[in-house]
Amino acid sequence: VTTMTDMTIRMYRSLLSFLLLPLLAYAIDQASIDFLRINSEKEDVKTLFSGLQYKILKKGPGQHHPTPNSPCSCHYEGRFIDGKVFESSYDNGSPVTIAPQEVIQGWTEAMQLMQVGDKFELYIPSELAYGDEGAGKLIPGGAVLIFQMEMLEIKGDKLPALTCDPADPKTCSDKENAYVAKMRQKSQEDLQRQMMRLVKTMDPSMDQEKKDWIMRRSWILKLLTTAFRDQTGERNTRTVEL
Numbered sequence: 001v002t003t004m005t006d007m008t009i010r011m012y013r014s015l016l017s018f019l020l021l022p023l024l025a026y027a028i029d030q031a032s033i034d035f036l037r038i039n040s041e042k043e044d045v046k047t048l049f050s051g052l053q054y055k056i057l058k059k060g061p062g063q064h065h066p067t068p069n070s071p072c073s074c075h076y077e078g079r080f081i082d083g084k085v086f087e088s089s090y091d092n093g094s095p096v097t098i099a100p101q102e103v104i105q106g107w108t109e110a111m112q113l114m115q116v117g118d119k120f121e122l123y124i125p126s127e128l129a130y131g132d133e134g135a136g137k138l139i140p141g142g143a144v145l146i147f148q149m150e151m152l153e154i155k156g157d158k159l160p161a162l163t164c165d166p167a168d169p170k171t172c173s174d175k176e177n178a179y180v181a182k183m184r185q186k187s188q189e190d191l192q193r194q195m196m197r198l199v200k201t202m203d204p205s206m207d208q209e210k211k212d213w214i215m216r217r218s219w220i221l222k223l224l225t226t227a228f229r230d231q232t233g234e235r236n237t238r239t240v241e242l
Helices: 004-019 030-040 105-111 174-183 188-201 208-232
Strands: 053-058 064-066 072-080 085-088 096-098 119-124 145-154 158-160
Touching (some): 064 145, 105 145, 158 208, 174 208
Antiparallel strands (some): 053 119, 064 158, 072 085, 072 096, 072 145
């Protein structure tokens, strides 16, 4: 029998799995490689550890993130790096309802970062989209895809928003800032070990406050690991299995 506690722990493990996504290779064609490299150098573009790049176009009033299996109402427009639009819910006249776990990996990761009212622009390497095979006649193999995505409604389960940015102490609580200061002394390998340790400590018997603190620490570690990679140019290819 599946209990609500079991379902909750699976939701948290799913989000922790997202936080521990391994770094993947970039798209294979030179034009895509050049685009991602140049784009990553823009001040308002963030590059995650997976290789996903995104820019926040608008911040909404939402206070929660969707879980991987939570249906979400979204508007989106997809285009290639040459600007050609290949699909648009705006043009179709209505948003789509999808869960993060039902779509390409780049969307899966980005949607779980979003809150209601947010609008992001995503720059998705082919390995986080349709890979070398593409998608029929619409998406060629190796294509980097650009999406504008707007989160209109989270219709299913939600998790409290993860808002702490280690680079901006104002976005973090005193407890989070103390943890950031402690973890800044660690190497990248130590940070990754700490992330894996947190996953193993998640237990159905924990109270909600302890579960939330594990999630917030995992979020901080993910951002610190990404920052470490950006500063050193190092990439980690280890896969963490939950």
